[in-house]
Each structure stands twice: as C-alpha cells, then as structure tokens.
Amino acid sequence: MSLSDLKHQLRKYDFPICAKEALIRIEQLLVGRAAPSNKQLDIAMDVIAEFVFCEVDRRGNRRSAGITPLQELQLIDVICEYLSTCGNDTTKNTIFLSLFGGIESQRRLKVLSILASMAVSASSTSVLLAVGVWLQQMGCSSALSLQLVENIIRDHFYLNTSNQNTLKSLAITAPQFVSNFITAVTELYMHDLQGTKKLPPRNLLEVITSWVFSNPTLCMSAQLNPAALPSGSIPMAAVTPLAGLVHWCALAPLYIDEDQEMVEMIVPVKRIKLENERDHPTFKTNAFNKVLTEAELYTKLHLAVLHSLRAGRRTHGPPTAVNAQHLTGLTPHVQACAHQLLKRGIKLQNDRRLQDCLDRIGQAVQVALANGCVYGNISNLLAALDTLPENRLLRIIIKTHQQII
Template sequence: MSFSDIKHAIRKYEFPQSAREALVRVEQMLTGRGAPTAKQLDGVMDIIAEFIFCESDRRGGRRGSGLNPLQELQLIDVICDYLSGSISETTKNTIFLSLFGGQESQRRLKILSILASMAVSASSTPMLLAVGVWLQQMGCSSPQSLQLVENVIRDHFQLNTSNQAALNSLASSAPQFVANFITAVTELYMNDVQGKVKMPPKNLLEVITAWVHAHPSLCMSAQLSPAPLPPGAIPMAAVTPLAGLVHWCARAPLYVDEDVEMEEAPTPPKKIKVEGEIEHKMMKTKTTKSLSEAELYTKLHLGVLHSLRAGRRTHGPPTAVNAQHLAALAPMLQAYSQGAGLPAQGDGRLQDCLDRIGQAVQIALANGCVYGNISSLLAVLDTLPENRLLRIIIKTHQQAI
C-alpha cells in the first residue's frame, strides 16, 4: 500500500480516532523487516505531522492552529493507551522516538511534558521507561530535556509536595528514568546563574536523597540496562548522575547553613488498659526529626559514596564518572577561596567541601569508576586550596600512575 493510500484510509476517521489509526500504521511501517529507508521515514513523519499532531494539512502545508486544548488531552489519552498496550520495548521506543525524538516544536514538547508528568503521577512504568530513553537519546543536558524535567519538577516537587511516598517508589519501578532524570536535574541546580547559585527545592532534594541512599546501583541503571532501540538507531551513551551529585554534595557546605528542623507529629491514639479501670484513649505525641538541608546533603553524600562503590566495572573500561566533570569543580572553589579572604585551613566550610571532594575522588579512583585523563584530574585537584586529606589522596594516586 502506498503512502497516499494509507493517508486516504486514515482520513476516513475523525480525530482522535484518526490519531489512533495513524499510530497503528506507523508501527506497521517502522517495525517491519530491517531498518526503514529514508523515503519510508519521510512518509512516517508526514503521517505523524498530519494525523497525530495536526501540524500539517493534506497538501503538506503548515497548520497555524494545531491542536486545541481538548484535542491535546484526547491525543495524550490515545498515546497513553497505545504505549500501555502489549507491544515490545523496542516497538514502544521506536514509536515514542518517532513522535518526540527530533528537534520538535514547543507544541510537541508541551504534550510530552504532560505525558511525563502524568506518568510520574500514575507511576506508569511503560511510559516512564519510554521517557527515560527519550532523555538519554536527546541528551540529559539538552535544552529539550531540561525543559521537560523543569516541568516535572514544577508539577511534583513545587506545586505538589504531598506525594513523596509515591515518588520514592519510582526508583524501583522505573530506575532508568530516575537515573536520567537525576542527571538532568544536576544540570539545573547548584550552578552559578548571573552571580547567584540556584539551589534545588528541598522536597526535590529529599526525594533524590531517598532514591540514592536506598539504591546504590540506581545511578548506573541507564548503563546497566541499555535501551532496546529500533534497527539502525545510534544509541547515545548514558551519562550517570554521579559527577553532578558529587558537585552538589561538595559545594553544599558553602551555601547551606547548619540548621536543625524539628516537627511535632502526633501518633495515632493508643488504647491503654489499666487494671481495675475501663480503657482510656491516650494521645501520645512523638517528636520526629525532619532533616535540615545540611543534613540532607550529608546523607546524600554518603549515598553517593556507596553508589561510587557500586559503580565498579568488572569487565570493560570504567563508565561511571568522567574525570573532566570532576575537574570542573576546581575553578569555582579557587574563585571562592580567593574571594573569602581567609586562610584555607581556617575556613571550616571550605575544608568540609574539600574533604567531600577527597572522599569522592578516593572511592571513585580506588574502585576504578573514573574514565578520561586521570593524570590531568589529579593535576587540577592539586591546584585546590590546602587540605590534608586531599593532598594525601592526590599524592597516593600520582605515585600509582
């Protein structure tokens, strides 16, 4: 059947049924024997643009209006139903990347952001795994990925902060998505923007800390379980969030005060039976400790150290942490030290920061997690302000090279 015949057949349906039919046709064209030709891919893209996103008319011209808000919701429902059906992981990723994998318009990115946010709300593993593959193939630091992740943060970590238990479970149900999500998140925060450091929302920090602390292998998930891609597709290397998290934990002492937050939380009433008396209900208040930001970063640092140990490769070259990414800490710390006007040894915040760098570098190097130019990394670290632990670590590994 020619593309013109396929389009003619789909035009018999009204939207959103036309979008549903188009997805079936796209699957048939993309998942046949062998990789599709360039002409076939062009035909698929035309069908997606005309019948799924309503971006073009039957003559190929651009539609100015596109989907209205009701049609967007209908399309999201169609895509969710399709991807949750009994299709293989390879087919699902093939269709998903065909829908959203190019340098697409803001309209498609808006729909994808809503899909991702809904998948997080519903803990939809099939959808989240597809979004995780999309993040990796687009690049976790790409503008499209960062925009999607910002939308998820807004919906689930800023507007809604009461769903922490459901969010915590994602590390088990969709670890590849969570790993790529964290990688993108570390690009958004703890970076200098116009002279100010943008810190992550505390609720986001709490969830990421819970994820990493409870699941040492989580950060390696995208590398341990390569995504099944369509024939001919070029898999993008998975970048772990470990280097970004090392940055967060190392820099935290410079920006976060050592404070303690306590919350009084009532426990359910207990019935206490006293001999010779009737039962009385007694309310007992229990003091529970809500970790401060400083304590959360300390807990996260411990989780990162455990993750670095879990990142050791028994076969093949190391892939967990890029030496260049670790070395990128040096210029910021040098600038801080020069601006502080204090001797490095007398600056407690700076020493805490350097201690954490030393601990992370030691465990990463000792477990063979670092790839890239390690000699250059050690030379850069040697330019940092004086810290006894860091100096011992640098000297030890320089002698071993």
C-alpha cells in the same frame, strides 16, 4: 501502500481516532526485521505531522493553530494507551522516538511534558521508561531534556509534599527513567559561577536523597539496562548522575546555611521492651517527626553517593561510572568561593565550610579512583585538584594516585 492511499484511509477518521489508527500504521512502517528505508521514515513523519499532532493540513501546509487543550489530553490518552498495551520495548521506543525524537516545535514538547508529568503522577512504568530512553537519546544535558525536566520539577517538586511516597516509588518501578532524570536535574543547579546560588527545591532534594540512599546501583541503572532501540539507530551513551551529585554534595557546605530550610523526616522510635513483656502481634511502632536541615540532607546524600561510587565498580570492561572531566569541573566553583574568602581576609585553612567542601571532594575522588570507576584523563583531574586550597586529606589522595599513575 502509497502515502496518498494511507492518508486517504486515515482521513476517514475524526480526531483522536485518526491518531490512534496512525500509530498502528506507523508501527507497521517502522518496525520489522530490517531498518526502515528513508522512504518509510518520510511517510511516517508525514503521517505523524498530519494525523497525530495536526501540525499540517491535507495539502501539507503548516497550520497556524495547533490542537486544542482538549485534543492534547485526548492525544495523550491515545499515546498512553498505545504504550501500555505494547508488549515489545523496541517497538515502544521506536514509536516514542518517532513521535518526539525530532522535536522542532514547542507544541510537541508541551505534549511530551504533560505526558511525562501525568506518567509520574500515575507511576506509569511503560511511559516513564520510554521517557527515560528519550532523555538518553536526546542527551540528558540538552536544552530539550532540561526543558522537559524543569516542567516535571515544576509540576511535582515545588510545594507539593503529599505525593512523596509516589515519587519515591519510581526508583523501583522505573529506575532507568530516575537515573536519567537525576542526571538532567544535576545540570540545572549549582553550576553558576556568577555568584548566583541556584539550589534545588527542598522537596526535590529530599526525594533524590531517598532514591540514591535506598539503592546504591540506581545511578547505574541506565547503563546496566541498555535501551531497546530501533534497528539501525545510534545508541547514545548513558551518563550516570554520580559526577553531578558529587558537585552538589561538595558545594553544599559553601552554599547552604546549616540551619536553613528545615525538612521533616519520619524516624521510627525504638521501643524498650519491659521485663516479662510478651510480643504483641498487633503492636505498631510509633514514630515522630525529626527535623533535618538541608545541610544534613546533603550529608546523607553524600554518604549515598559514596556507596553508589563503590557500586559503580566494573569487573569487566573499562570504567563508565564517572567522567574525570566532569569531576574537574568542580574546581572553578571552589576556587571562586576561596577567592571571595581571601578578599574578606579569611584564612582558607581555618574556614570550616571550605574545608568540609574539600574533604567531600577528597572522599568522593578517593572512593571513585579506588574502585576503578573513573574514566577519562585522570592525570588532568589530579592536576586540577592540586590547584585547590590546602586540605590535608585531599593532598594525601592526590599524592597517592599521582604515584600510581
């Protein structure tokens, strides 16, 4: 069928039915045994622009006004329905990447942001897994990915704590999405060397800590479950969030006051059984609210990251969990903080917060290297760490591994 015939058929339908029909035709064009031809790709892009996002008119001219807010919601409903009923992951990812893979306008990004945010609220596995693949293919640190993630954080992780159970369950229902989401999130915070301490929102920190603490292999999910991509596409390597989380945990003692920002956590109370008392089948454990500071949350996250680094060991093939260069990126931040301490006349060996930071770096590097999950130039990593202020644990670790290499 020619492009003109296809467009003629689709023009018989009003929006959003035309978008629904367009997705079916796009699937017929792009999904098959062989990779689609350039002509098929061009036809699919033309159909998407005119009948899905209504970006051009029937003559191919760019529309000045996009779809209305009501039409946005109708389109999102159409896309959700298509993804939820599509039983083949390759087909689903093919269509999703065709819709959003070559985003050139903020209009499509806006639709994608609303779609992703609604999927988080509804725990829509099919949509979230497609979003996770999109993050990976775009690059979790790309400007588009960071914009999308910032929108999700704004919708779900500021002030709103009533949906934490829903958010925490995503680690089970959509682990690949969660892994790529955390990787992108770690790019947003604690990376400024200009003295600005941009810290993750309290609710976001708590949920990420819960995610990583509950499942040591979560951070590897995107690597352990390769994306089902369309034929002929180039898969982008999945980057784990481990290096970014090491950054967070190591820098936390320097950036966080120990009594800052209290976070409520539910901790079960142990009940003492009385003598001769029988177990009652309907007995329910009581609980009380224990208040954790942000500093304590980062300590818990640090422990979870160490467990994850142990789980990142590969029995076959080269290591893929942590890039040595990403760990090396920690050193300028620590050196900048040490320089500020020296300017204030503080001895670096006596500053507990700096030493806690260096201890955490040493612990993370030791566990990562001992479990063989670091790739890249390890010699450069050790040389960079050797420029950090004096710390007994870190010096032992550097010396030990320099002798091994």
